[in-house]
Amino acid sequence: MNTRSDHNDDIANYVLGQMDSANRARFEERLTREPELLRAVTALQTHFQALDDTVSAEPVPVGLWGRIDSALGQQQVLTAANTNTKPGVFGVPRWAGMAASVALALGVGFFSGQSLQTPQQGQAPLVVAVLLSDDMAPGAIIEAFDDDSIRIIPLEALIAPPNSTLEMWTLPDAETGPVSLGTFQEARELILGGPDLPAPQPDQLYEITVEPEGGSPTGRPTGPILLKGFARAPVV
Amino acid sequence: MTDTAAPMAVDSLVLAIADGDKSALEELFRLEAGRLIAVARRIVRRPDLAEEVVQDAFVAIWQRAGQYDPKYGQARGWITRIVRNRALNLLRDSGRVDHVDGETLDAMGDRVGEANTAYELMPERHALKGCLAQLDATKRKAILLCYVTGLTHGEVAAKLDAPLGTVKAWIRRGMIALQECLG
Numbered sequence: 395m396n397t398r399s400d401h402n403d404d405i406a407n408y409v410l411g412q413m414d415s416a417n418r419a420r421f422e423e424r425l426t427r428e429p430e431l432l433r434a435v436t437a438l439q440t441h442f443q444a445l446d447d448t449v450s451a452e453p454v455p456v457g458l459w460g461r462i463d464s465a466l467g468q469q470q471v472l473t474a475a476n477t478n479t480k481p482g483v484f485g486v487p488r489w490a491g492m493a494a495s496v497a498l499a500l501g502v503g504f505f506s507g508q509s510l511q512t513p514q515q516g517q518a519p520l521v522v523a524v525l526l527s528d529d530m531a532p533g534a535i536i537e538a539f540d541d542d543s544i545r546i547i548p549l550e551a552l553i554a555p556p557n558s559t560l561e562m563w564t565l566p567d568a569e570t571g572p573v574s575l576g577t578f579q580e581a582r583e584l585i586l587g588g589p590d591l592p593a594p595q596p597d598q599l600y601e602i603t604v605e606p607e608g609g610s611p612t613g614r615p616t617g618p619i620l621l622k623g624f625a626r627a628p629v630v
Numbered sequence: 631m632t633d634t635a636a637p638m639a640v641d642s643l644v645l646a647i648a649d650g651d652k653s654a655l656e657e658l659f660r661l662e663a664g665r666l667i668a669v670a671r672r673i674v675r676r677p678d679l680a681e682e683v684v685q686d687a688f689v690a691i692w693q694r695a696g697q698y699d700p701k702y703g704q705a706r707g708w709i710t711r712i713v714r715n716r717a718l719n720l721l722r723d724s725g726r727v728d729h730v731d732g733e734t735l736d737a738m739g740d741r742v743g744e745a746n747t748a749y750e751l752m753p754e755r756h757a758l759k760g761c762l763a764q765l766d767a768t769k770r771k772a773i774l775l776c777y778v779t780g781l782t783h784g785e786v787a788a789k790l791d792a793p794l795g796t797v798k799a800w801i802r803r804g805m806i807a808l809q810e811c812l813g
Contacts, residue, residue: 399806406805410776411673411718412783418715436702441758441812443707445778446714448751451664452671455681459659462688466652 405431409438427556429606519545521594522628525602525621533621534581534602538564538594544575544586552581552620557607563615565599566592572601577609598625637704644705648695655692658709663688666713672744673717673780683720687713714780721780741781742789745774761811769804772797 407413408421425432519537527533527550534552537545544562554560562575576586601622603615610616640662646654663684670687671680690712698708749770752759762770768790775781775789787797 402806402809403802406802406809410773410801410805411714411780412776412801415719415722418718432702436707438809438812439711440703440707442777443710444752444756444758445748445774446669446710448748449665449668449672452668452677452680454659454663454667458663458681458685459656462659462685463652463656465685465689466655466692 401431405435405438408435409442429557519628521596521598521625523600523623523625525600525623527621536562536600536623538598538600538625540593542588542591544588545583546581546586547583548581552602554579555604558604558617559607559609560620561603561605561609561615562586563601563603564588564591564594566595572615574609574613577605594625596625596627600625637706640706640709641700641704644691644695644698644708647692648698655688658691659688662709666709669710670713670717672748672778673714674720679720680717683713683716687716690716718780722782741775741779742771745771745778748778749774757812761808764811765804765807768792769800769807772800773804773808776801
């Protein structure tokens with residue numbers, strides 16, 4: 395068990411560059427899943443950057459950009475090849491490093507929905523929405539029922555990054571604002587029981603965001619949007 | 631003489647790089663390469679190695695710009711850390727830069743000067759300067775040598791002619807005091 399002082403020693407050793415490469419790699423791996431630790435490290439690093447800022451810029455050697463540029467050429471080929479083999483590529487919001495693991499997640503999983511209910515037997519949904527990633531790939535279908543429950547049918551693997559959760563939202567109308575329908579770690583077909591809301595309407599917005607563990611701290615979406623779409627009423 | 635990048639400009643360049651905009655990377659290079667070479671050279675000393683560090687760092691920035699998260703500070707700090715980490719990797723892991731051989735002891739002499747200069751040049755209003763000023767001179771010197779010039783605890787001990795255990799304790803206590811002061 396790490397004590398608080400071990401914790402601060404780790405932060406200090408990391409920022410001062412005193413870890414060997416194995417420990418540094420281990421510590422950096424922790425940073426990807428411990429937002430509080432990352433915050434503490436970044437705060438200290440930001441203070442220490444005042445020392446880096448005392449340098450005078452040196453002349454940049456002719457040809458250095460050219461060498462970088464040609465190194466990138468090789469990198470791009472690798473990246474393109476990798477992209478084609480990714481199992482579930484959502485448009486990952488560019489700033490969300492954490493969300494990247496959602497895109498890479500391979501996934502046959504099991505439910506762990508918080509507000510899990512029994513599936514609707516033979517009940518027809520009032521509205522259906524296809525949720526799209528920001529590169530317009532369909533990622534999930536949702537069906538909304540008149541008892542405020544939602545059925546999510548993922549079309550791509552959908553797994554929350556470590557220390558975070560996925561949260562389903564809807565926007566009944568602009569005045570009410572976004573309302574949480576529930577959180578889940580990993581989706582295959584699952585049912586979330588939402589709060590008491592007006593019956594879902596055509597054109598109602600549904601979206602799934604990545605939120606901190608336990609769901610959004612503010613009651614509004616705070617994390618990157620993984621998927622979103624507008625409801626349509628089925629013609630039956 | 632050299633362009634200095636406004637932190638906001640660096641933020642938006644890194645976001646554009648994350649979208650695969652290579653001209654943004656080239657612009658970032660134009661604005662920041664000179665400064666980053668200087669940061670790397672404080673640690674690796676040799677100009678050719680500093681260049682290599684910055685070259686690798688720009689490739690890493692291109693690959694990893696998507697991981698930059700503005701929630702955790704400005705992009706300028708993020709790219710500086712990539713450069714520092716590369717430089718430290720080169721020092722620690724490659725065995726190409728050996729600070730304990732006779733040839734580099736003189737260069738280590740410069741390092742005390744360089745670490746002090748960095749401290750002196752920090753603006754007075756900066757919290758880190760005020761907090762470092764409150765430390766004993768030995769603790770301050772040991773911490774500055776680690777951060778500014780990338781020396782290990784062992785190298786700092788050799789440089790300050792003090793036992794390794796003592797130097798480790800100075801750095802540890804000094805950092806606890808600093809973290810409290812910066813709190």
